[in-house]
Amino acid sequence: MILAWLIMILPLAGMLAWLSERWGPRWPRWIALAALSVDLVLGLAQWLTSADQLQLSRHDAWMAEVNIPWIPRFGISLHLALDGLSLLLALLTLFLGIAAVAASWSEIRERVGFFHFNVLWVLAGVLGVFMAMDLFLFFVFWEVMLVPMYLLISIWGHERRAYAAIKFFIFTQAGGLLMLIAILGLSVIHYRQTDVVTFNYLELLGTTIDPNTELWLMLGFFAAFAVKLPAVPIHTWLPDAHTEAPTGGSVILAGLLLKTGAYGLLRFAIPLFPDAAMTFAPIAMLIGVIGILYGALLAFAQHDFKRLVAYSSIAHLGFVLLGIFAWNTQALEGAVMQMLAHGISTGALFILAGALQERLHTRDMRRMGGLWGTVPKLGGITLFFSMASLGMPGLANFIGEFLILLGTYHTSVPLAVAATVGIVGAAVYSLILIQRTFHGHNTEGWKVPDLSRPAVALLGVMMVLQLWMGLHPQPVLNTAYPALISLQAIVDGSQTVSAK
Structure with missing residues (x-):
């Protein structure tokens, strides 16, 4: 259950940080810093205690895993798993989260509680993206990142923050919708072959797909990940978002959200559609x-x-x-x-x-x-x-x-x-x-x-x-x-x- 706690500590602390603003602006900062520090210690402990498991090379051999049914009728589960790749990116997430909070210590002076609420929620979404092994759950975490980041830019950003935030939202939302269509298409194809409705990553691997269909499904995933990466020519949201975001937002955006696109290509786009x-x-x-x-x-x-x-x-x-x-x-x-x-x-x-x-x-x-x-x-x-x-x-x-x-x-x-x-x-x-x-x-x-x-x-x-x-x-x-x-x-x- 350590994976569930790694994610859940952050949104819970985010709500506490928002509520604690009534006691003074220092409370949200210290609560956010404490939550991220606890998570980082848990992540480092997982790394240090998993040295033997890192030698395993099978894709189903995880350092840690939790799989709880969520919507059984549609084969959706709260399936989280951690291997070496996910672990490194999770540790980067927690460390840069601490850096973002520290960098915002004196810069953010208005609505401090709500700021740290959004920071912790976007970081929870990023951690979820790096751990989710159910494609529906992955999409949920992918979207969880979007709204808090939009609010960070639009509320605490600089001169052209509204323009930059809307542009960021439109680009990433459009890419996410294409990925959702591809996820549903892959699940339907798998159902027609097996009579099993599932969004489980390991079960969907190796699904036999017509070459033309496979290419279109792969492009749906690629579009979402290329927007977030970002790849030319769908990069134009990035300079505006980076420039107008507050310092903490820029750290999270550049250091973490861009990496979710690269991770998605590594974990999902290529293994699920290898030929395409x-x-x-x-x-x-x-x-x-x-x-x-x-x-x-x-x-x-x-x-x-x-x-x-x-x-x-x-x-x-x-x-x-x-x-x-x-x-x-x-x-x-x-x-x-x-x-x-x-x-x-x-x-x-x-x-x-x-x-x-x-x-x-x-x-x-x-x-x-x-x-x-x-x-x-x-x-x-x-x-x-x-x-x-x-x-x-x-x-x-x-x-x-x-x-x-x-x-x-x-x-x-x-x-x-x-x-x-x-x-x-x-x-x-x-x-x-x-x-x-x-x-x-x-x-x-x-x-x-x-x-x-x-x-x-x-x-x-x-x-x-x-x-x-x-x-x-x-x-x-x-x-x-x-x-x-x-x-x-x-x-x-x-x-x-x-x-x-």
Whole structure:
């Protein structure tokens, strides 16, 4: 039942945080922080006690699992399960949740209780997405993420928050509806073959589907996940949502919600529809490379600090899309590492962007410059995470991008070469961010306080994680490896049956 508690603690704490605002604004913050800390401890304990199970490679061998009937008539159950892949992303969710609460400590001063209610509910939805093994339940959690995130942007966002929130809602809701249609279609096909109504992931694996139908169903899933990833050309909601969201919202959006799209491709879109996915793989990989180059080019052209980081996310998640559809062990391991590394590095950059905006009341880098002497801690930490973003060896992003390019090289040399150009682009926009913000002349005469000790402590932990995964990535790779091998075995087995 630990999985149910991991999820339920957060919405319960969210309601308590909302109610506790009457006692003062500190109560919701501490309640949210305590709930996420308890969950993180439970998640780490699960990781430490599951070392033996991580060696298992069967797709039905879970580190933890709970399966309770919910709507038996339609074969729907509260089926949650945890393997190495889910565990890593769940730990990332809880850690970045703590970072989002901490980053919002002084920024959010109105409706503090309701803010933390929405933060905890969206995090509960993300955890549910990473654990759900019933497709109907997965869709429920997918939608649970949507409304709280919409409210975070529309209520506590910046100047154009209403526009950004509505755009985010329309794009993600449209993708979710396409996925729902595909889920129902898959369940109906399975029912016609077996006379069993079910939405169980393991039972739906290997369902025999006509090739044309399989392609359309796969595209329904792909559309939902590509919107959330986001992939070009359905990415246009992302820069606005990232830019206008409050700091905590940007951390959750970039660090976690984008990863739900990548996870969905890994767990559902490809294993459920292996033949269609492998047929579509060259197109998906090309979309990934386009995203890498396009995101880098547009990031280079930005003057808004947060908008630059937002476009860089399109480039980084382009690497993830490329690695997933390359579908070999090295590329998949790189995709998982890139998901984790991007969550930490980009989450930190959004925290730093929020700190700058709180002090300067602007995100325009043309008005900055010369800040290093005024805020040396902020400048040095921003330099560190900018180096992580451009893929500096010794940091986690480098491991992810290197493995993705290595795996892609075995699949398509031209696409691997083209994606490498994106790393050069990352170096350009990352160095431009540092130069425009912290070097040159302080023409505006900025004199603002540097980062506080709690902020330095939080960002210091994120720096340590980047270094740990960059210098010693094996524990992370060992944790993800059995799950990735299982997914590959599912796809390879389905393709073998189809070939026969």
